[in-house]
Amino acid sequence: MEALNRSDIESFDRNMAEARCITAVVHTHPDGDAIGSGTALLGYLSAHGKDAVLILPDRYPAALEFLIGGEMEKRVIVAEDSMAEAERRLRSSDLIICLDFNSFSRAGDLEECLSSVQSGKILIDHHLNPDRKCFSLCFTETETSSTAELLYHILMEMPDIRHDAGRLPAITATALMTGMTTDTNNFANSVFPTTLAMASSLLGAGVDRDFILDNIFNSYKESRIRLMGYLLDRCLHITDDGVAYMILEKNAISKFGIQDGDTEGFVNIPLAIGRVRMSIFLKQDKDRFRVSVRSKKGTSANLCAAEFFNGGGHELASGGKLMIPDDVADAAEAAAYIERVTRIFFNR
Ligand code: 5GP
Numbered sequence: 001m002e003a004l005n006r007s008d009i010e011s012f013d014r015n016m017a018e019a020r021c022i023t024a025v026v027h028t029h030p031d032g033d034a035i036g037s038g039t040a041l042l043g044y045l046s047a048h049g050k051d052a053v054l055i056l057p058d059r060y061p062a063a064l065e066f067l068i069g070g071e072m073e074k075r076v077i078v079a080e081d082s083m084a085e086a087e088r089r090l091r092s093s094d095l096i097i098c099l100d101f102n103s104f105s106r107a108g109d110l111e112e113c114l115s116s117v118q119s120g121k122i123l124i125d126h127h128l129n130p131d132r133k134c135f136s137l138c139f140t141e142t143e144t145s146s147t148a149e150l151l152y153h154i155l156m157e158m159p160d161i162r163h164d165a166g167r168l169p170a171i172t173a174t175a176l177m178t179g180m181t182t183d184t185n186n187f188a189n190s191v192f193p194t195t196l197a198m199a200s201s202l203l204g205a206g207v208d209r210d211f212i213l214d215n216i217f218n219s220y221k222e223s224r225i226r227l228m229g230y231l232l233d234r235c236l237h238i239t240d241d242g243v244a245y246m247i248l249e250k251n252a253i254s255k256f257g258i259q260d261g262d263t264e265g266f267v268n269i270p271l272a273i274g275r276v277r278m279s280i281f282l283k284q285d286k287d288r289f290r291v292s293v294r295s296k297k298g299t300s301a302n303l304c305a306a307e308f309f310n311g312g313g314h315e316l317a318s319g320g321k322l323m324i325p326d327d328v329a330d331a332a333e334a335a336a337y338i339e340r341v342t343r344i345f346f347n348r
């Protein structure tokens with residue numbers, strides 16, 4: 001990643017020092033990086049005596065509860081459950097820090113409120129195409145594993161931390177390691193020299209990686225593994241262009257008792273097949289499918305998600321949505337849609 005700009009760092013430090021009431025916000029369906037960077041910043045700000053709150057547009061997966069429990073829980077607002085409280089909080093904040101998303105549209109129903117409030121707004125993010133005009137200060141870097149890693153490098157520059165991870169609050173160090181670990185899929189992708197340096201100093205500072213791994217990878221319900229078997233056996237299709245896709249419909253979600261987060265990582269599995277160039281996973285959710293797209297080097301998941309699935313993200317890992325009935329007349333047509341648009345995508 002590029003070296004951080006000194007005057008940006010100074011203005012970040014000054015903005016935090018001058019603000020009393022600071023609110024961090026992350027994207028909808030928050031993942032390990034969103035919750036990791038959000039709680040890391042919350043821990044840091046709280047240790048500095050700030051009135052700090054983290055707003056999540058909607059609920060977080062059970063696997064990440066270990067970062068939000070205890071004292072932290074009182075400082076987290078789930079907007080889906082308490083929209084009025086979330087909006088009141090945003091309107092009374094001196095400073096808003098947006099983490100792990102590149103435009104307010106990724107904050108779901110908070111979009112309008114975020115756009116209209118007049119406080120200072122800072123972006124810390126690693127996605128393509130950041131909406132810079134909406135922020136008074138931007139830290140954006142795509143050549144980094146995660147927002148957690150970017151936040152780590154920023155915090156290392158703070159005058160009280162002075163490049164010593166041992167000076168970070170313990171919850172901040174654990175949360176940063178968690179965000180990086182989930183976004184790299186446990187060091188399988190987007191690992192840079194700076195990522196390993198970060199992991200090394202956090203381990204040196206006493207972060208318990210085994211505890212983190214147990215929570216994020218070894219605490220699932222049995223139903224997740226059984227659903228995985230069902231999907232791979234019954235629902236995996238591979239097109240002639242090497243596009244693997246699986247569609248998880250409403251009836252299977254209720255049959256297996258699946259909740260948010262239980263299907264995390266499923267989209268990656270078909271990439272293990274040699275001839276697969278891109279993997280698409282659809283999960284039905286009310287009037288839409290939520291879409292995950294992953295690709296191997298040389299194929300842009302981001303372009304495919306942006307053109308055909310109302311989304312975007314990273315070059316090799318993106319997401320979006322497929323609307324019913326705007327994009328497909330009904331759920332049963334989703335497979336034909338994927339076949340059709342990926343044929344266009346790979347053959348022009
Ligand atoms: P996932 O497949 O894990 O839900 O998302 C993968 C990546 O795509 C993440 O970086 C996420 O931020 C991005 N992403 C997921 N859904 C959307 C969406 O609806 N719109 C955009 N622009 N990006 C998305």
Ligand code: MN
Pocket residue numbers: 033034100126146147183
């Ligand atoms: Mn991320």
